[in-house]
Amino acid sequence: MTQATVKAALLKTIEGIQSNPKTSNVVFRAETVLVEDVRCSVKIRDFAPITIDEPPELGGNNAGVNPVELVLAALGTCQEIMYSAYASVMDIPLDGVKVNVKGYLNLQGMFGLDEKVPAGYEKITFEAELESSADDESLRKLVETVERHCPVLDILCRSQNIIGVAKIDGREIHSLQSKAA
Numbered sequence: 549m550t551q552a553t554v555k556a557a558l559l560k561t562i563e564g565i566q567s568n569p570k571t572s573n574v575v576f577r578a579e580t581v582l583v584e585d586v587r588c589s590v591k592i593r594d595f596a597p598i599t600i601d602e603p604p605e606l607g608g609n610n611a612g613v614n615p616v617e618l619v620l621a622a623l624g625t626c627q628e629i630m631y632s633a634y635a636s637v638m639d640i641p642l643d644g645v646k647v648n649v650k651g652y653l654n655l656q657g658m659f660g661l662d663e664k665v666p667a668g669y670e671k672i673t674f675e676a677e678l679e680s681s682a683d684d685e686s687l688r689k690l691v692e693t694v695e696r697h698c699p700v701l702d703i704l705c706r707s708q709n710i711i712g713v714a715k716i717d718g719r720e721i722h723s724l725q726s727k728a729a
Contacts, residue, residue: 555636587611616669619704620649626700627676634693640686644679672704 565572579591580600586608588600600615602608613621624647635642651672657665676694680687695701707728714722 551632551636551642554632555639558633558637585609616651616653619669620651620672622700623647623672623674623698623704624649626698627674627694630694630698631676631678631690634690634697635680638686638690638693640680640682640690642678642680642682644677646677647674648677649674 577592581589583589583599586602586606590598590600592598599612600618601611602614603610606614608614627647628645631642631645634640649672651669653669654662654665656662657667676691678687678691682690708726709728710724710726712724713720
């Protein structure tokens with residue numbers, strides 16, 4: 549796909565949303581199942597299942613990436629996609645994008661060894677490397693636009709409303725409802 553093709557597809561979608569704002573509400577889905585030990589399988593749309601596993605030191609067989617690594621991959625790839633999308637719409641030449649993402653996790657939180665330590669990442673850092681012949685001002689505008697509109701960056705930076713239930717034989721035994729701050 550060329551930059552012109554990406555631009556045409558995105559502008560068509562934007563025009564469709566502008567003419568019918570209800571089409572802007574979409575739902576993404578992932579179906580997951582525990583296969584054995586700590587290995588899971590994820591089904592998304594019509595793609596082949598993805599194997600998720602842990603490294604041996606966390607009880608797995610290293611058959612796939614783990615969930616916290618997927619979060620980092622989601623952030624990096626979402627940034628790259630948004631750079632491509634916005635560069636095409638803003639007519640900024642973009643020859644390459646690479647995002648390096650690191651997540652800093654203290655296992656004491658995950659294992660419940662210290663209640664003051666969060667179970668998830670304490671810090672996430674990323675570095676986006678762009679290849680472009682555009683001027684610095686255009687590239688700064690591109691970076692600012694991507695950082696304002698990257699869905700995964702937004703999800704990670706903003707508190708989320710999360711609703712979950714646990715069921716046994718179809719009967720609800722627990723519910724979780726976290727309210728965004």
